Amino acid sequence: MSTLRFGQHVIKASVVFLRTELSFALVNRKPVVPGHVLVCPVRPVERFRDLQPDEVADLFSVTQRVASLVERHFNATSLTISIQDGPEAGQTVKHVHVHVLPRKKGDFERNDNVYNELEKHDREDLDDPSKWRSEEEMAAEASLLRKQLE
Numbered sequence: 001m002s003t004l005r006f007g008q009h010v011i012k013a014s015v016v017f018l019r020t021e022l023s024f025a026l027v028n029r030k031p032v033v034p035g036h037v038l039v040c041p042v043r044p045v046e047r048f049r050d051l052q053p054d055e056v057a058d059l060f061s062v063t064q065r066v067a068s069l070v071e072r073h074f075n076a077t078s079l080t081i082s083i084q085d086g087p088e089a090g091q092t093v094k095h096v097h098v099h100v101l102p103r104k105k106g107d108f109e110r111n112d113n114v115y116n117e118l119e120k121h122d123r124e125d126l127d128d129p130s131k132w133r134s135e136e137e138m139a140a141e142a143s144l145l146r147k148q149l150e
Helices: 053-073 113-120 135-149
Strands: 003-006 009-012 016-019 023-027 037-041 078-083 098-103
Touching (some): 016 053, 016 135, 023 135, 037 053, 053 078, 053 135, 078 113
Antiparallel strands (some): 003 009
């Protein structure tokens, strides 16, 4: 696996930290909080309703495993797990993906502000890659997470 499709993007293997036959998990180029990662089906499917039952089962099994990992690794006490399913829900990448965000007390002034940040986090800087993390930063984080899964 040298690359994977993530909607309109090509993802390098170096930013992927978990892969099954049907799903993969990658670090986020512009995380809302430290440890904000994504879990996606391998097959590029735009809407959740279009996933096959085995893809849904694997996606949520991988999400559960990833959630435990990032909560522990980032010393979180809670998680926000979210799917933005369609453009009006804030989806900017046309590929089903689950956001997993490790949460800590006081990380947002109002707890539900996390959803406002999720909605705008990619929209604001779509055409400005200078605000994204470097491939090296992303690969380093993915490597750390990958090692914890071994």
